Amino acid sequence: MVEFHHEKFDGSGYMKGLKGKEIPLNARIFAIVDVFDALTSKRPYKEPFGFEEAMDILRHDSGSRFDPELLLIFCGIAYSLYQEASHTEDSTLEALLNRLVRKHFLNG
Numbered sequence: 001m002v003e004f005h006h007e008k009f010d011g012s013g014y015m016k017g018l019k020g021k022e023i024p025l026n027a028r029i030f031a032i033v034d035v036f037d038a039l040t041s042k043r044p045y046k047e048p049f050g051f052e053e054a055m056d057i058l059r060h061d062s063g064s065r066f067d068p069e070l071l072l073i074f075c076g077i078a079y080s081l082y083q084e085a086s087h088t089e090d091s092t093l094e095a096l097l098n099r100l101v102r103k104h105f106l107n108g
Helices: 025-040 051-060 068-086 090-105
Strands: none
Touching: 025 051, 025 068, 051 068, 068 090
C-alpha cells in the first residue's frame, strides 16, 4: 500500500507508473484518505481545510489522481465518518476505527 499510494489513476504518478486498476486496491483507497487527512489536518505549515473545501479538491482530481469509483464511494460516507471521528475522544478513536474498518472493508 505505501509503495503504490503515490501512483495516480491516470498513470502519471510514481513508483512504477501504474494506472487504473493496475494500482492495488488498498493503495487506491489509501491515496484518497491520505490526501483527505492531509487537507483536513492542522500541520505546522498550514491550517486545516474545511470539509467541503477538502472534498472539492478531491473531486477535482477524480479520474486523474484518484479512482473515480472509489472516490464516489468515499464521498458517500466521508461526511458521517468525518463528523463521527472529529467528535470522538482520543481514547475511543481506535475502537471507532476498528468498527469502521470491519463495517466498510471486512463486510461485517
